[in-house]
Each structure stands twice: as structure tokens, then as C-alpha cells.
Amino acid sequence: MMLRVITFSVLLLAALQVAADPLQQDYSDWTVSCDNLNRCQARNINDHNGLVLLISREAGPQGRAEVRLDNQQSEVFPDSDTRPIAPRLLLDGKVLRLNPREWQIADRLTLADNPLVVADFIARIREGSALTLSGEEKIKLRQVVSLKGFKAALLAMDAQQGRVESVTAWTKPGSQPAESVPPAPQAPEAPVFALPQPLTETEIAALTQFAATNIDANDCTLEPSERDIRLTPLSADRALILVNCDMGAYNLFSLAYLANRHAPFKAEELALNAPFKLNGTQTLEPEMINADMDEAKGELTLYAKGRGIGDCGESSRWIYDGKQFVLAEYRSEPHCDGVSQHGWPLLWTTRG
Structure with a gap:
């Protein structure tokens, strides 16, 4: 018993x-x-x-x-x-x-x-x-x-x-x-992305024009001709707009917005919210650095290098769940001391 x-x-x-x-x-x-x-x-x-x-x-x-x-x-x-x-x-x-x-x-x-x-x-x-x-x-x-x-x-x-x-x-x-000793916690489920219809040429033209004329890029250091606009469909009525803003020696900073695919166009700045506080107190607010969007997976990847050789920095993967981007993975190495661990330490992961 x-x-x-x-x-x-x-x-x-x-x-x-x-x-x-x-x-x-x-x-x-x-x-x-x-x-x-x-x-x-x-x-x-x-x-x-x-x-x-x-x-x-x-x-x-x-x-x-x-x-x-x-x-x-x-x-x-x-x-x-x-x-x-x-x-x-x-x-x-x-x-x-x-x-x-x-x-x-x-x-x-x-x-x-x-x-x-x-x-x-x-x-x-x-x-x-x-x-x-x-x-x-x-x-x-x-x-x-x-x-x-x-x-x-x-x-x-x-x-x-x-x-x-x-x-x-x-x-x-x-x-x-x-x-x-407690067992290992369960990893949260990774969100499921529903692949939407691709953007039509008409939508691409309209969203590009909207981004060029309505997104405030006055604080960006890149010349207007260098501010590439990247569009990704997220759902039947939403799309992601990425605009190149600042370029450092090894990091590209972008502006990111969620926008309507159809008129009347509206855009709101993308806010990424991590489901945890690092060390119980520190809120994670990643910047849009070296942002890359995988259209087939609905996956936004960020990769911020602390210096050129890439021995320190932070990276994260976010998946669009139909309403927002949800964190799927986060890695961080704050020490720029030449140590290679075949990947920065993993701090957050999901399953599925």
C-alpha cells in the first residue's frame, strides 16, 4: 500500500x-x-x-x-x-x-x-x-x-x-x-502555424507603398534606398512588415510591424513577450536584430551577436499562432571570452 x-x-x-x-x-x-x-x-x-x-x-x-x-x-x-x-x-x-x-x-x-x-x-x-x-x-x-x-x-x-x-x-x-528531487518540468507545446495564402502582387504593391509612406523611419541611419521592405503573410488578414533600419559591423537592426493585408491598412509595432522572467525578475525584450522570417513555418528568428566572431550574444525563435508570435526557443551567452559550446546556452525550449 x-x-x-x-x-x-x-x-x-x-x-x-x-x-x-x-x-x-x-x-x-x-x-x-x-x-x-x-x-x-x-x-x-x-x-x-x-x-x-x-x-x-x-x-x-x-x-x-x-x-x-x-x-x-x-x-x-x-x-x-x-x-x-x-x-x-x-x-x-x-x-x-x-x-x-x-x-x-x-x-x-x-x-x-x-x-x-x-x-x-x-x-x-x-x-x-x-x-x-x-x-x-x-x-x-x-x-x-x-x-x-x-x-x-x-x-x-x-x-x-x-x-x-x-x-x-x-x-x-x-x-x-x-x-x-522533483522530476523535470514539462516543456510547453510549440504553437501551430496555419499556412495562409501567399500575398498577391496587388497586396505586395499596396503594403509596400503603405510601409514606405506610413512607417516612421526618421530615426534610422540607413539611407532610404537601403531600407529594404520585407513582407510575410501570417494569416488570411494579417502580414508582417520588416524594414531595414540600422546596420552595424555584424548586426542589422529592423523595424517590425503587424499590418492588415487589405485596406483600410493599419499597422502596429510588433511586441514580443517572453513567457518567463529571467532569474525571476528580468523581463525579456529582444530587439529586431538580424531578423529572418520563414514564411512556410511562420517562424521569426532573431540573432544578435555580441561581437564579430559570434562567441556571445542571444538568439530566439518565435512562431505565429494566429494571433501573436509565441516564443519557441531562446539562447543566451553573455560572456565574450572565445568559448565555443556548439551553440549558446539554451534557456527556453518547446516540444512539438
Whole structure:
């Protein structure tokens, strides 16, 4: 009978889980990013010179965990040492041995995804000050993983996933069983776009003329001849108007309006409203930067680079649901430090 009660409670808790507010916060020399499914990752920042430690963990009692130590030599760190990491790894100047039977060891990458190995590694370095590599004592550009803020970052991940005081916690563990950890929240359904009829040549001509004469572009820096007008049908009676406005070195800023497809024409500035507050307080108000509209999917994509090499910035995808654009995905990397993660950290996702 007790087993049935526990099982029912767990199922009920899972049913009640809704998408969480994402978290992206710095803790001294560490940054944490958690998405709306409470999948979290933490990595070192500040003067690492390409030596990057990435700790990730999924939500739930048995959430998958991984630790990656990566030598990300690139044009940003041209003088970094490319010799294998694992044999040279030091914790506060002392050799930190990794068992090759428990770790995947390559020249530039050292990885473990066994939960016991990951937990043991974290426990070994948690009270330390820095990870460094031997053989760099006389090198000007030394690579280092500062552990200042590491424990705070781990605690933030534990708190976001509801692990504090449980046996699964990486910091502040307790006696609560693994089953006390909440399951992963459910991803919200992605909106469904109903493909409308294409704009006719008459509609295109009328909307282009309307946009050229009625949209206020006086504050735009592009010359009128450079202000391309892009039109996309959204429904039987609505269309999206994008007007090029400002051009930077690597970002194009646009004006965006929702307009009637037929006379009398009216247009209202497009407002994008995220369904969450970042860190519980920060409202997301993305700018129309490098806007691209997929007419077949009803999908608006924004991609704002923090600098030319694209190692930082934010991106989002929005789908028109017949009334408004709804957020389908949001990514953000605020640190322009040359680190590549094959995509900026994911903070919001949907299913379907």
C-alpha cells in the first residue's frame, strides 16, 4: 500500500510540473545557465585562456551529469599549449590524477559522464582554488580554471533542480532520498502555424507603398534606398512588415510591424513577450536584430551577436499562432571570452 501511495505522489508531482523560469547568473569566476526544463550547466569564465571546465546536469532524481575539461585553442588564444590535458592537470599545484578507465581522454578534451565519477571529481576539486596545467610555469599565457565561485555555482544548480539537502546534492547534501528531487518540468507545446495564402502582387504593391509612406523611419541611419521592405503573410488578414533600419559591423537592426493585408491598412509595432522572467525578475525584450522570417513555418528568428566572431550574444525563435508570435526557443551567452559550446546556452525550449 505504501508503494502505491509513493508512486501516486510521484506521478502527481510530475503532472503538476510546469516549465520553470530559466536562470543565467554569474558567481565570481563561474556562470550558470539553466533552461525551463531545469537542465543546468556551469562553466568557468574570466582569464581562463581557453581552458574550460563545463559541468552539466539534467533535472530529476536520476538526472544525467557530465563533466568536460576542454582546451579550446583558437585564434582568440593563439599561444595556448596544445599538449594533452589529462596528464598535466594540477589542482593547486599538485597532480590531479584521472583514471583512464573512467574518463574519455583525448588531446584537447577530457570527459566523464558516469554519475559516480562526476560526483567524485566535483568532491575532489570543490574546496580548491584553481586547476592549472604543468609545463606552463615559464609560459606568458598560462591556462587556468579558477575555482572561485565554483561552490556557489554548484549550489545554484542544486537549488534550481530541488536537490539541496538530498543525497543527490553536489553541495549541502542531506538525508532526503533521491526520490524527493522533483522530476523535470514539462516543456510547453510549440504553437501551430496555419499556412495562409501567399500575398498577391496587388497586396505586395499596396503594403509596400503603405510601409514606405506610413512607417516612421526618421530615426534610422540607413539611407532610404537601403531600407529594404520585407513582407510575410501570417494569416488570411494579417502580414508582417520588416524594414531595414540600422546596420552595424555584424548586426542589422529592423523595424517590425503587424499590418492588415487589405485596406483600410493599419499597422502596429510588433511586441514580443517572453513567457518567463529571467532569474525571476528580468523581463525579456529582444530587439529586431538580424531578423529572418520563414514564411512556410511562420517562424521569426532573431540573432544578435555580441561581437564579430559570434562567441556571445542571444538568439530566439518565435512562431505565429494566429494571433501573436509565441516564443519557441531562446539562447543566451553573455560572456565574450572565445568559448565555443556548439551553440549558446539554451534557456527556453518547446516540444512539438
